[in-house]
Amino acid sequence: MPNNSSALQTSAAINEAVQTLRDGGLVAFPTETVYGLGADARNASAIQKIFKAKGRPSNHPVIVHLAVPDKYDVAQIDWAALLSPWVRDLSEEALQIINAFWPGPLTLVFKRDKSVLNEITGGQDTVAIRAPNHPIAQELLRKFKGGVVAPSANRFGKVSPTSAADVRDEFENELDLMILDGGDCEVGIESTIIDLSSGERAVLLRPGAITPSEIFAKTGIKVYQAGEDVKADNDFPRVSGSLKAHYAPTTPLRLYAPGRVLDALSEYPDTKSRVAVVVWDSESSLVLEDHPSIDVQEMIVSSDSADFAAKLYRTLRDLDQQGWDLILFPEPPNGEEWDGVRDRLQRACFGSGPSSSSHVNN
Structure with missing residues (x-):
């Protein structure tokens, strides 16, 4: 029964990864977009380890990853309750988008709850959150029972990893890193990021697999482009992957x-x-x-x-x-x-x- 044995191995590895996160360590894990370098979102010193390992500027915010509840027999997941420790002012529009697209490659930016660490937000009053749609990521998050911050598991500004081997290539000589292997990432580029923090309009901050027209088709909510007659560009929250140079190979x-x-x-x-x-x-x-x-x-x-x-x-x-x-x-x-x-x-x-x-x- 090879399948059962590999499932048991995966389950044991996930339990070990949960313990590593609880102990303030780092775990690289697969999502449907790219592999993330994860730390407990309530542990400031663990989050600082991510910034150090990646060489990431400390004012560059990271995304909090949350579990989808295990029970799908409820008519609708109570996202308001799940987001309340992280977010204030959760609008009806936000809940419509969440119910249509989570779990999935969509990150939403909200006004943060006061308990959210500055290390996550880059000192801003907003927080970015998503629920990844990958079975290993979801099992890890459910067993961990908390938020995990996880920027891509690579050196800052370099090409993002879409396999466990890529993560090993990036860090094997320098980090004692636990890596959960979930095969190749299906989507292959980072999540779409939508800003909902103004409470007025949904604004696209980073394009990805989920497009504004798809959001409109499923929810009737219009997503504006940044700078599309909304507000000055510099008023938008800073988010992951928004610097001019990013995802870059060493070869020209x-x-x-x-x-x-x-x-x-x-x-x-x-x-x-x-x-x-x-x-x-x-x-x-x-x-x-x-x-x-x-x-x-x-x-x-x-x-x-x-x-x-x-x-x-x-x-x-x-x-x-x-x-x-x-x-x-x-x-x-x-x-x-x-x-x-x-x-x-x-x-x-x-x-x-x-x-x-x-x-x-x-």
Whole structure:
């Protein structure tokens, strides 16, 4: 009965992880988006360990992850009761969005309860919360019986991990870290973040797999873009992944416009000779005879937005480890379903290159 034995092993590992969190330690665990580096959200010194391990600026807020109650036989989960230790002013609109999308890859920003630690909020009066939709994450959170903060389990500003092996690559020499292995992440990019803290309008702060039109279709609630006639940009809460340079490989990364690979190659003459060119599976092979001096290798990626997102960080990590002088990615097409990966790629380009750590710190 291999399945039962692996379930028992997982259960034992989760019990050990719960104890590690209670003891103030760190646990890396899978979610449907990326792997998180988790700590007890009520333990300030444990949270500080995350910031130290990642090299993350202390004013950069982290997301609190909560369990969905085990009993699905109730007509509706009492989210108001579950959120009351963390949040004040929970609106009807917020509950509508929560009931439609939690658990799932959606983070919501609220006015914080006074008991929420400053280490979580970056000193702001808001807190970001989500309920992840991954069986291991959910079992861990249910058994822990509390909130767990968990930014992505990687060095700050670098490519996020979508497998347990990625987490080991990031930290194996420096952290005595417990890692729960839940296979590859299904969604592959971080959660959508919606700000509900003003009590007036829902505002998109970070695009992801769940789009504003999907939220509107399921709830009738309009989600505004930041800067869409709402309030000055600097009035929005700071949230994870909102810095200009983020998700970045060490190899220089650039985007090329449709059909403009050759132009992109000529545009970066300083980049030696080995170039990895990522192309859509729907496009024919490149014609690169014009560049005989360049060693170019094509890598095919899916032109389906969800599939592309699921493999984006895996592709970036693999290419980054192969020693190319330049990585060229196609610009994602227009359309809301591509906004999440476009956001990640633009930040990755800005932060990429050997000096990326200095970009990230700016």
